[in-house]
Amino acid sequence: MDIIGILLMALSLSVDSLVVSMSGSVTLGKVGWRRVLAVALVFGAVQAFLLMAGWLIGASVASLVHKVAHFIGFAILLYIGGSMVWSAVRKGQEEKVDLTGLAHLFLAAVATSIDACAVGVSLAMSDVPSGDMWVLTAAVGLTTMAAASAGTSCGSIVGRRFGRPAKALGGLALVAIGVKLLCGAL
Numbered sequence: 473m474d475i476i477g478i479l480l481m482a483l484s485l486s487v488d489s490l491v492v493s494m495s496g497s498v499t500l501g502k503v504g505w506r507r508v509l510a511v512a513l514v515f516g517a518v519q520a521f522l523l524m525a526g527w528l529i530g531a532s533v534a535s536l537v538h539k540v541a542h543f544i545g546f547a548i549l550l551y552i553g554g555s556m557v558w559s560a561v562r563k564g565q566e567e568k569v570d571l572t573g574l575a576h577l578f579l580a581a582v583a584t585s586i587d588a589c590a591v592g593v594s595l596a597m598s599d600v601p602s603g604d605m606w607v608l609t610a611a612v613g614l615t616t617m618a619a620a621s622a623g624t625s626c627g628s629i630v631g632r633r634f635g636r637p638a639k640a641l642g643g644l645a646l647v648a649i650g651v652k653l654l655c656g657a658l
Contacts, residue, residue, distance in 0.1 A: 473607075489616045489620045490622065494623040497511075497624045512617040512618070512620045512621040514578060524609045526591060553644060560640035
């Protein structure tokens with residue numbers, strides 16, 4: 473995986489954390505550096521962990537589905553990216569996010585990171601080597617930490633203005649990476 477792919481993947485996977493931390497910080501009032509650090513660390517660690525866990529799971533079953541692994545990876549990324557775009561353009565009431573307390577913070581982090589696990593599975597099925605995966609995992613963790621920090625600090629101002637377009641762009645980037653995987657299989 474090249475550096476552009478790693479950066480696009482890291483940015484795409486961190487969009488949900490950015491949006492959720494922005495919308496969640498609206499209810500917190502003035503946010504201190506300890507709260508920002510807590511949100512960033514939990515979101516980044518959970519995102520990186522689930523990405524690597526997905527890759528390990530995918531690596532264990534990739535040999536069983538080797539001939540169609542690229543197509544499965546494409547389908548997963550298409551679904552996740554498409555879902556992100558759909559939820560960004562769909563009109564309706566946004567869900568409120570509670571970032572008070574470690575339990576709520578952890579649940580929000582897991583909810584925003586489920587897609588990272590699925591992406592990890594698709595990357596394993598696309599034969600992404602372990603060295604690249606470690607670099608990607610670190611990039612995703614750090615990017616998510618930065619996104620969650622920015623989201624928590626900026627709160628509703630940026631979240632209400634750019635949340636939906638950012639989520640749509642993140643989804644389109646995942647779809648593009650999936651198309652690249654598919655083209656590599658053909």
